[in-house]
Amino acid sequence: MMHDHDHETPRLTPAQLAAALSPPAGRTGGDLVTETLYGLGATTVFGLPGQHALAVFDALRRSPLAYVGLRVENNAGFAADAYGRTTGEVAPLLLSTGPGALTSLAALQEAAAASAPVLAISGQVPRAGLGGGRHGYLHELRDQQASFRDVVKSVHLVRTASQIPSAIAAAWESALTAPHGPVWVEIPADVLAAPTTLPPVTAVDATPRELVPRPELTAVAAHLLAGAARPVIVAGGGVVRADAAGKLRALAERLAAPVVTTYGGKGAFPWEHPLSLRSWIEDRHTTDFLEDADVLLVVGSGLGELSSNYHTFAPRGRVIQIEADLGKLEANHPALGIHADARAALSALLESEQLEPATPGTAPLGTASRRDPTEAAAAVRAVLAAVEERIAGQHLEPERAILAAVRDALPARAASFWDMTILTYWAWAAWPGPMHSAQGSGGLGYAFPAALGAAAADPGQPVLAVSGDGGAMYSIAELATARQYGLPVTWLIVDDGGYGILREYLTDAYGETMGTDLTGPDFVALAESFGVPAVRTTPESLREDLAKALAAPGPSVVVLPARLRMFAPTHTDTAR
Template sequence: ALQEAASASAPVLAISSQIPTAGLGGGRHGYLHELPDQAASFRGVVKSVHTVRTQSQIPSAIAAAWKSALTVPHGPVWVEIPQDVLLAQTSLPVVTAVDATPDELVPRPELTALAAELLSNAARPAIIAGGGVVRADASGKLLRLAEKLNAPVVTTFGGKGAFPWEHPLSLQSWLEDRHTTNFLEDADVLLVVGSGLGELSSNYHTFKPRGRVIQIEADLGKVEANHPALGIHADARPALQALLETVSERPDETAPQRVRALLARVADRIASQELTLEQDVLASVRRALPAGSPSCWDMTILAYWAWSAFDPRGANTMHSAQGAGGLGYGFPAALGAAAADPSRPVLAVSGDGGALYSIAELATARQYGLNVTWLIVDDGGYGILREYMTDA
C-alpha cells in the first residue's frame, strides 16, 4: 500500500507501533517482532520516517509527518511509536489542533516566461496532462490555458479527468496507441504538466519527441529524467497560473480538426483489430455509473482498457494501482472512497483472480453499510497470464 502511494504521489499517514524504547537502536533484547532497524524497512517507499520516543513528541511528530505528506511531491510518511509510550499514562492535555500547512512549490519566473514565449510562438503545440494536475486541483487552469493556446491535450492514465473528455481539443487518453504517439512527436512545442513521462505515459518508452519539451513537475528527481526539456520544478497549479498570465492568445482553427482526425484513426485501428467489445463493456459501465461517482479499478484487463478508453467525467474520480501494480487494490480502495463520502455510490472493478485478494472485505462493507458496487470480470482464468503465455 505504501509503495503504491509513493508511486501515485498520494499523501498517506501511516502510524505503527514499535518495540519498547529500551530495544531501539539495534540491540538484541528479544522483544516480539524485534528488528534491528524497523524504520529502514520503510525508508525506500516513504517520504519521511518519524520515530517517537516520548508522549510529548507525538503531536509534533504527527504534524511534521502530515506536512511532509502534503507538501509536493505528495507521498506516504511513516510514524512509529514504541509500545511502552503507547501504554504509559499521561498528564498531557488532549490535542485539539495540529498545524500541518504544506509548503508551496512555486515556479521560477524566468522559466515560466521562457515557456510562455515558446508556447505563444509554437506552430503545433500540444499538452500532456498528468496526475500532478489532478493532485493540484488545477484542471480549470489547464482548460483555460489549452483554450488560450488552442493546444490539443492528452491525459495520462494518472491524469484522467484533468481535461474534459469530449472537449474539441481533447485527445483523451490513448497513450498506448501509436497514432497518438506520432501526434505528440510531431508537436513543435510539447508542454508536459505533472508527469515524469514514465513507462505508461511514454508508450513504453517508444515516445521520441522531435520538438521542444517543457516539463512542469513537482518531483525534482523526475524533471528531465526521461527526455531533455525546459524543466520547471513546481507544483502544477501555480505554474499553470503563471503561464496563463504570460502566454499570448494563439488562434488556430485547425487544432480541433487535427484532434478529430487523430481520434478517427484510433477508432479505425480498434475496429480493424476487432476490439470493440471492450469499449462496449466500458460504455455500459459508464452509463450505469452516475457522473461524479468514484470508480476504483484493480489490476485487470478491463482496467487496462479503461486507462485509455474510459471517460471518468471529472478529475479525481477514477483510481487504479498504476505504480506498484498490486492485485487486490480495487475493492478496498472503493470502501475507502465510500467511507470518505457516503453520499455518492462507488464502483469497484476487479478480475476474477484479483477479487480473491480482498474478498474478506465484503464483511467490512456489510458492517459499515458502505455504498459500493463490485463488478467482477470473470474470463474463466488468469487472463493476462494466459495472454502472456500465448504470445510468448
C-alpha cells in the same frame, strides 16, 4: 520585524486553559496521537489493531475520530490511499509493528507512486528492545524503519511522549507538501501506553509548503509556447491532484493546443472537448502526433513507461515539463524542467504577459498569437479517427460493449476504482472521465478496499470497484468490512478463470502460459455468505444489473463470467 514564516500564537479558550493546567486523568501517549490528528483536521482513520498499538486504539475509543477497520493491513492502506486521493486530505493509517506494519508496504508503495497523502502511524517494540539487539520481543525487527525509508516520503521517529505532536505534525506537513505522498511515524509501545500529564493537544501548525515555479523559468516557458506553431499538452495526474483542470483548460484554449491525458491524469481535461486527444497514449497515431509537436508541454507527469508508450516516444520538438516530484523532472527526456505544483505553474503561465491574447497577424515577438482553433480541432479529429479505425479493425466489439455498459450504469458523480485486469487496460484508454487504479505500482487487490475508503469519505454516493477473479481473491476478506459498515460499494468481478492479463503477456512473449489458470470460488455464493447481495450477469444484462446494484443501499457484488481480449499494442516492445 515579522517574517513570512512567522505565525501568531493561537490563544486558548478558557476550557482549554483549564485542561492544560489540570489535564484530565487517564490519558496516555495514545491520546496524544488521537488529539494531534483531530487537531490537524483528521475526521476518519483506517487500520487494524495489534499488540503494540493497543494504546492508540484505546485512545481512539475516547476520541471524536471515526474508525474504519479493515481485515488486512495492505487493504487498510489501499482504503487510506483512496480516501486521500478523492478528498485531497491526509488519511491516517494505524498499524501495529512487525508483520502488521510490513503487510502495509505494497499499499504504501502504491500511495507513493500515485502521490496519495497517507499518514501511517505504526507501533514499535518497547524502547528497551530498540538498537539492533535481540531482546525477544514479539515482532521485534533490527531496524523496522529501514523497511519503509525506500517507500515513503519521510520517516518520523518518536521516542518520548512529548515528541508525538510535533512528529505527527511534521509528517502531516510532509504528506500534503507537493508532491503529496505517504509518510511514516513510528512510536514504541511503552511510549503509547504510558500515562501522561502533558496537556491536551489543541492547535497544531502543519501548513504544507507551497511549491511555486521560478519566474525566469515561467518566462522562458511562456516565450516558447507563445512562439509555437504546433503546441501540444500532456496532462498527468499532477493536474488532478493540484485541482488545476480549469487552469489547464484555459491554457489549452488560449494556445489552441491539443491535450493528451495520461492514464493517471484521467479527468484533467474534458473528454469531449474539441482539443481533447483523450487517453489513447498506447497508440502509435497518438505517439506520432506528440512527437510532431514543436513545443510539448508536459504537466504533472514524469512521462514514465505507460505515458510514453513503453518508452517508444521520442519527441523531436522542445519539451517543457512541470513536475512537483523532483526525481521525475527530466528523468526520461531532456526538457525545460520546472519544479512546481501544477496549479501554481499553470497560474503563472496564464498570468504571463507573453501569453496575452493578440490580434491575429499583429502579435509582437514573444506573445501568443490566436492560432486557429479550428485547425487544431481538425488535427485532433484526424488522430482520433485513425485510432478508431485501428481499434475497429481488431473486431473487439464485445470488449467495447462491456466497457460502454459499465460506463452507462455508473452515475455521473460516482467514483470508480479499478484493479489490474484487462477491462482496466481498456478503461485507461477509453474511459471518458476520472477513474482510479493501481497504475502506480501495478499491484493486485487495489480496487475493492480502495472503493471502501472512498465510500467512507462520502457515504452518500455509490462507488464502483472493478476486479478480475485473480485480483478479487486478494481482497475477498473486505466483504466483511463492507457489510460491517454498510458502505455503498458495488464490486464488479470479471471472472475469466485466472490472471487474464498475465495469461496474455505470457502467451505473447513465450507462446505458452504457466501459473495463470486458477480454480476460483462461486463469487455469488461467497458474497452472499458475507451477507452481501450478489448476482451473476451476462454481457447483455450487465448494464441493467450493474445499475440496479449501484442504486441499492449498502454493498453488492456483480459477477460477469467473461474472457476478454486486449487491443493489440502499437509500440515496438511486443512483450509489454
